[in-house]
Amino acid sequence: MFDKQFNFKGRHAARARALSSSYNEAGDQIFARSYDVYLVAPIIGFSYQRAEPLDRSFDEERAVFGDILMKNNADIMFVFRTIMLLDEKSQPDVSERIKKALGNNFSKEDEELFYSYMRGGVDILYEKIIDNSTLPSDFVTNLYDFLDEINAREGSVDVDAIKEYCSKFE
Numbered sequence: 001m002f003d004k005q006f007n008f009k010g011r012h013a014a015r016a017r018a019l020s021s022s023y024n025e026a027g028d029q030i031f032a033r034s035y036d037v038y039l040v041a042p043i044i045g046f047s048y049q050r051a052e053p054l055d056r057s058f059d060e061e062r063a064v065f066g067d068i069l070m071k072n073n074a075d076i077m078f079v080f081r082t083i084m085l086l087d088e089k090s091q092p093d094v095s096e097r098i099k100k101a102l103g104n105n106f107s108k109e110d111e112e113l114f115y116s117y118m119r120g121g122v123d124i125l126y127e128k129i130i131d132n133s134t135l136p137s138d139f140v141t142n143l144y145d146f147l148d149e150i151n152a153r154e155g156s157v158d159v160d161a162i163k164e165y166c167s168k169f170e
Helices: 012-020 034-049 066-072 072-084 094-102 107-128 136-154 159-167
Strands: 006-009 059-065
Touching: 006 012, 006 034, 012 034, 012 059, 012 107, 034 059, 034 066, 034 072, 034 094, 034 107, 066 072, 066 136, 072 094, 107 136
Parallel strands: none
Antiparallel strands: 006 059
C-alpha cells in the first residue's frame, strides 16, 4: 500500500498543481511538492469531514512518484492509520477501528476512504488558500487565515510562529 505512483485526477490534479506551484516571482509556494499536498490533504479532509469522489470531469493528472511514496511510507501510514482509528462514521465500533488501524489487513474500501478524504482536503486547501487570490500577498494572508481557523477549531497551531513566518513575505 502506498508503494506506487499516485495520480491526482481532474479537478484535484489542477488544484494540487496550483497548491504546489509558485505564486509569485520569487518562486514561493504554499507546498513545495505534490507529495506535501498528498500528505496534508487527508488530514484536512478528515478534520473537516469532507470526502470527495474521484473527479473525471477533465483529463488532467498530477503525479506523486512511487519512489517518494515508498521513501515516506511510514509518514503516510501514520496518517492513514490515524484516520482509520478516528473515523467513527465508516466504523462505529471502536475495537474494530483499533484492529484495523493497528493491523495490516486494509481493504480497497479503506484505501478509497483515505483518498476521498484526501480529495476533500485538496478542495478545502484550494478554496481556503488559492481561490480568490490575485496578489501574492493574498496567498500568504489566506494561508494565515486558514491556519488561524484551524487553530480556532483544533487549538493546536502556534499562531505566533505563523505570524513570524508570514512577516518574511511582507
